[in-house]
Amino acid sequence: MSPGTSTDSVAVRVPGKVNLELLVGAQREDGYHEVSTVYQAVSVYDRVTVRPAERWSVSVTGPYADRVPTGDSNLALVAAKTLGRRRPRHGRSSPVHVEIDKTIPVAGGMAGGSANAAAALVACRELWQLDHVDNELLDQIASGLGSDVTFLLHGGTAIGSGRGEQVTPVLGRGELHWVLWVGEGLELSTPEVYAECDRLREAAGETPPAPEPSSELLTALRRMDAADVAAALHNDLQAAAVSLRPELAGVIEAGTELGALGAMVSGSGPTVAFLAGSQTEAIDLSVGLAANGPVGDIVRAIGPVPGAQVVQHLRTPPPAPPTRPVGPVTG
Ligand SMILES: C[C@](O)(CO)[C@H](O)COP(=O)(O)OP(=O)(O)OC[C@H]1O[C@@H](n2ccc(N)nc2=O)[C@H](O)[C@@H]1O
Numbered sequence: 509m510s511p512g513t514s515t516d517s518v519a520v521r522v523p524g525k526v527n528l529e530l531l532v533g534a535q536r537e538d539g540y541h542e543v544s545t546v547y548q549a550v551s552v553y554d555r556v557t558v559r560p561a562e563r564w565s566v567s568v569t570g571p572y573a574d575r576v577p578t579g580d581s582n583l584a585l586v587a588a589k590t591l592g593r594r595r596p597r598h599g600r601s602s603p604v605h606v607e608i609d610k611t612i613p614v615a616g617g618m619a620g621g622s623a624n625a626a627a628a629l630v631a632c633r634e635l636w637q638l639d640h641v642d643n644e645l646l647d648q649i650a651s652g653l654g655s656d657v658t659f660l661l662h663g664g665t666a667i668g669s670g671r672g673e674q675v676t677p678v679l680g681r682g683e684l685h686w687v688l689w690v691g692e693g694l695e696l697s698t699p700e701v702y703a704e705c706d707r708l709r710e711a712a713g714e715t716p717p718a719p720e721p722s723s724e725l726l727t728a729l730r731r732m733d734a735a736d737v738a739a740a741l742h743n744d745l746q747a748a749a750v751s752l753r754p755e756l757a758g759v760i761e762a763g764t765e766l767g768a769l770g771a772m773v774s775g776s777g778p779t780v781a782f783l784a785g786s787q788t789e790a791i792d793l794s795v796g797l798a799a800n801g802p803v804g805d806i807v808r809a810i811g812p813v814p815g816a817q818v819v820q821h822l823r824t825p826p827p828a829p830p831t832r833p834v835g836p837v838t839g
């Protein structure tokens with residue numbers, strides 16, 4: 509860092525997501541599938557901190573740190589560099605170090621990488637004081653980074669359309685209690701799960717209809733009625749995830765037998781999200797799964813929660829220039 513630069517750091521907290529409904533339409537010319545999804549941000553958080561540095565770099569801590577790339581492919585770093593190109597008169601680029609404290613499962617269908625990208629955008633906008641980058645422009649930049657990134661800026665419960673990047677909030681009151689099952693060694697690649705979905709449909713001679721959100725789910729969400737929401741949960745990618753990881757069928761069955769109101773693979777999987785009727789039921793279910801369920805991490809979460817938010821901005825003034833020694837005053 510050059511002398512005279514402040515050493516500010518900005519920390520952002522960002523949640524992961526589950527898809528309460530994921531309807532997958534046909535593959536488009538650009539390779540993406542048209543989707544209609546209902547996202548919900550849940551209280552499993554990563555913390556992303558940015559600070560000025562000599563060169564662009566990233567480090568990762570937390571239980572899933574060893575599964576996250578620390579090179580140029582890290583989505584948080586990609587996001588920071590992308591926003592860096594929007595800095596007016598920045599002349600030389602001003603690199604940052606990105607520190608990720610990771611709790612969101614990696615390659616688990618909870619959009620951990622996308623969440624880190626959204627957090628890096630919010631953190632760097634604050635660090636660099638980019639007042640000209642309003643929320644609309646941030647949404648636009650986010651959508652270029654990945655289909656889920658825009659939603660993680662907003663959080664809450666929202667409909668995602670297009671390839672998932674067009675986000676409209678869903679109004680509702682109350683909260684849902686989730687128990688998440690995270691399997692080790694079962695990571696799934698999102699493109700492979702979409703491709704498997706296409707393969708299964710082709711084999712069955714099915715052509716998907718144009719996807720649209722179901723009114724049953726939207727009605728249930730208005731009151732956050734857990735039983736009604738549970739009845740309306742649906743994920744078109746679930747069959748593909750189970751086809752690639754057959755052990756997931758047993759996980760869904762185990763949670764259902766232990767009293768979950770609803771169960772589904774989250775997004776492209778393999779995380780399985782169980783919906784409980786109350787906090788007490790969620791505790792009972794998580795204890796039951798930990799004791800008698802298939803081996804995996806068990807995480808309790810509530811939703812909806814807000815999207816990426818600045819939680820700390822430490823401002824350190826630049827070091828004062830060296831003072832000349834004061835000699836005796838003469839004359
Ligand atoms: C499964 C979900 O998480 C559900 O919200 C998303 O659809 C995936 O979103 P994401 O991880 O942000 O995905 P992207 O980084 O945009 O795309 C990764 C790859 O997933 C596939 N993909 C993704 C989104 C979409 N609507 N259609 C697709 O076919 C494409 O092969 C794409 O190249």
Ligand SMILES: Nc1ncnc2c1ncn2[C@@H]1O[C@H](COP(=O)(O)OP(=O)(O)OP(=O)(O)O)[C@@H](O)[C@H]1O
Binds near residue numbers: 582608615620625
């Ligand atoms: N900051 C990051 N955090 C996690 N994974 C990252 C990150 N940057 C790049 N990746 C890569 O992205 C891949 C997908 O990870 P991610 O946790 O986003 O998956 P996912 O939750 O299944 O995504 P989605 O739900 O959006 O489809 C990982 O295998 C990893 O190599």
